[in-house]
Amino acid sequence: MMGLRFYLCFLVLFTTLFISTHGLGHLCLPEEHVALFIFGDSLFDAGNNNYINTTTDYQANYEPYGENFFKYSSGRYSDGRIIPDFIAEFAKLSFITPYLHPGYHQYTDGANFASAGAGALAETRQGMVIDLKTQLSYFKNFERLLSEKLDDAEAKTLLSRAVYLINIGTNDYVVPFTRNSSIFQSYSQKEYVDMVIGNLTFVIKEIYKEGGRKFGFLNLAPLGCLPLGRALNSGKTNECKHELTALAKLHNKALTEVLHNLENELNGFRYSIADTYTILSERINNPLKYGFKEGYIACCGIGPYKGINSCGGKRSVKEYELCENASEYVFFDTVHPSEKANQQFAELMWSGTPNVTGPYNLKALFEHK
Ligand SMILES: *[C@@H]1O[C@H](CO)[C@@H](O)[C@H](O)[C@H]1NC(C)=O
Ligand SMILES: *[C@@H]1O[C@H](CO)[C@@H](O)[C@H](O)[C@H]1NC(C)=O
Ligand SMILES: *[C@@H]1O[C@H](CO)[C@@H](O)[C@H](O)[C@H]1NC(C)=O
Ligand SMILES: *[C@@H]1O[C@H](CO)[C@@H](O)[C@H](O)[C@H]1NC(C)=O
Ligand SMILES: *[C@@H]1O[C@H](CO)[C@@H](O)[C@H](O)[C@H]1NC(C)=O
Numbered sequence: 001m002m003g004l005r006f007y008l009c010f011l012v013l014f015t016t017l018f019i020s021t022h023g024l025g026h027l028c029l030p031e032e033h034v035a036l037f038i039f040g041d042s043l044f045d046a047g048n049n050n051y052i053n054t055t056t057d058y059q060a061n062y063e064p065y066g067e068n069f070f071k072y073s074s075g076r077y078s079d080g081r082i083i084p085d086f087i088a089e090f091a092k093l094s095f096i097t098p099y100l101h102p103g104y105h106q107y108t109d110g111a112n113f114a115s116a117g118a119g120a121l122a123e124t125r126q127g128m129v130i131d132l133k134t135q136l137s138y139f140k141n142f143e144r145l146l147s148e149k150l151d152d153a154e155a156k157t158l159l160s161r162a163v164y165l166i167n168i169g170t171n172d173y174v175v176p177f178t179r180n181s182s183i184f185q186s187y188s189q190k191e192y193v194d195m196v197i198g199n200l201t202f203v204i205k206e207i208y209k210e211g212g213r214k215f216g217f218l219n220l221a222p223l224g225c226l227p228l229g230r231a232l233n234s235g236k237t238n239e240c241k242h243e244l245t246a247l248a249k250l251h252n253k254a255l256t257e258v259l260h261n262l263e264n265e266l267n268g269f270r271y272s273i274a275d276t277y278t279i280l281s282e283r284i285n286n287p288l289k290y291g292f293k294e295g296y297i298a299c300c301g302i303g304p305y306k307g308i309n310s311c312g313g314k315r316s317v318k319e320y321e322l323c324e325n326a327s328e329y330v331f332f333d334t335v336h337p338s339e340k341a342n343q344q345f346a347e348l349m350w351s352g353t354p355n356v357t358g359p360y361n362l363k364a365l366f367e368h369k
Contacts, residue, residue: 029154033161034366035110036096038084039135039203040167042116042336043218046084047075049116051100054128056314058117064300064322065312069339077116079299079326080339083218084112084165086346091163091366099138107149110162113138119172120199132168136203143210159211163365166204167218169255170335172196173247174223178232189250197254201262208266214365215271216349219255220248221280227298228334231307238296252277263359272365274349274357283330283341290330290344298331299323299338309334 038044042060050061060066061075069080075098076082085095088109097104099111115130122131130138146155173196176183183192204215223229224241232241259271287295300311300322310317311333323329332338337345350362360368 029108029150029158033108033158034091035108035158035162036084036088036091036093037110037139037162037164037207037212038096038112038114038166039132039139039164040114041118041171042077042114043167043170044082044084044112044114044165045075045077045098045116046082046096046112046114047098048100048112048114048130050075051098051102052115052130054117056312057309057316058115058125058128060116060312062312062314068326075116077333077336078339078342079332081342082339083167083342083346083349084114086343087165087216087350087362090346090350090363099142107142107146108158111139111142114167117171118168119170119175120168120196120203121172122199124171124175129171132199132203136206139207140210156211160213161369162212163214163216163362164207164212165216166200168200169196169220169251170223173220173244173251174228174335177244177247178228189247193247193250193254196251197258200255201258204262205266208269213268213270214368215269216362216365217255217259217271217273218276218345218349219252219273221276222284223248225281225284226335227296227301227305227307227331228309229307230296230305231303231334234304248277270360270365270368272349272357272360272362274345274352275355276345279345279348279356280330280337283344287330291340292330293328295330297329298333299326299329300333305334306331307334 049059060077061073063073066073066076088096093109096110096112097106099113113135117125117129118131120132222245224245229241229244233239263269283290284295287293296305298306300320302308302310302317302320308317309315310320313320326332326338327340329338330341348356352361
């Protein structure tokens with residue numbers, strides 16, 4: 001079967017080469033190929049923000065970011081690889097290139113649209129980041145590029161077999177919370193969560209309309225227990241900022257419900273949620289059990305818990321301290337996991353058991369025909 005498909009594909013390739021210059025860009029898609037598309041925020045951004053008009057507040061393309069693995073700062077918010085890099089490795093794909101990278105050409109492997117600082121709400125850091133809906137419009141541009149490279153049937157197959165990873169929401173809560181914005185006076189917490197989840201649902205349904213069927217999500221971390229959250233409680237040792245964590249809990253409950261409903265509503269829709277909340281809480285509270293030495297304090301930053309976002313010294317606060325060995329820390333900077341923590345996350349997303357990743361894990365989604 002595979003041989004026949006390849007044979008037909010090459011036949012089409014040769015015919016088009018001879019009869020039309022359009023055939024020059026034609027690619028052949030291997031039978032088992034599963035592409036990976038990535039949407040979201042800094043947990044997933046592999047460098048898109050390097051190419052937009054923003055500030056160093058929303059970029060990580062300077063040292064010490066990325067140095068332990070890439071030996072240069074690629075724009076990833078970690079000391080090394082981020083979660084999508086590990087997922088791509090497990091799926092035997094090469095690292096998925098940021099969509100905005102000039103000379104983008106990896107059409108059949110997928111694309112990364114994620115943008116550090118972005119939210120599901122357009123208002124979240126408007127003008128500084130690529131919000132989720134704009135990421136969706138880039139995906140639609142990508143589809144047009146793809147349809148020039150593959151014939152219609154192959155493009156359709158690629159999109160329906162692909163896995164779509166989405167991580168969004170953290171910034172929608174952290175931004176108004178840390179800026180003490182009046183938004184929570186205009187909306188009840190539930191109304192606000194419903195807006196965030198509503199915008200996310202819109203994007204999921206649009207991807208579904210374009211043929212996407214397999215989706216992977218992370219729920220939100222205990223946001224008040226990140227170094228940034230603890231630093232907001234200056235003076236109260238080791239206390240999480242409970243009001244912030246409470247928003248994450250509301251979001252997670254709503255996300256679970258909406259995905260369950262979409263599974264009933266959308267024929268063929270399959271998804272995976274990794275329980276970041278639990279996975280991270282365990283590592284924060286029992287770092288030794290997971291091979292870390294420190295779960296509260298970040299490796300890079302300044303102030304209590306290194307909770308002030310100054311890593312690299314290019315943001316508003318210039319002073320920062322860097323630990324000696326990032327692998328001993330759950331957090332590399334004030335909100336982002338170290339490469340080692342990212343690897344543990346990715347492993348649990350890939351092959352985790354239903355108590356942390358369900359109803360499917362990513363391995364099952366990649367293998368599903
Ligand atoms: C980039 O953004 C700044 C501030 O928002 C603005 O003044 C400047 O004109 C923008 N540059 C471009 C090339 O869009
Ligand atoms: C999402 O949120 C904003 C509010 O910030 C709203 O204006 C926008 O139209 C919403 N919809 C989508 C699909 O992003
Ligand atoms: C936040 O804003 C409210 C009212 O807008 C005010 O009462 C409160 O003191 C502010 N909190 C901080 C930490 O600035
Ligand atoms: C860094 O820490 C990790 C985890 O404790 C350890 O395995 C590794 O050997 C350390 N590296 C160096 C250079 O000390
Ligand atoms: C989930 O289940 C696995 C295997 O059954 C177990 O090793 C792990 O500790 C469990 N994790 C949680 C968070 O309950």
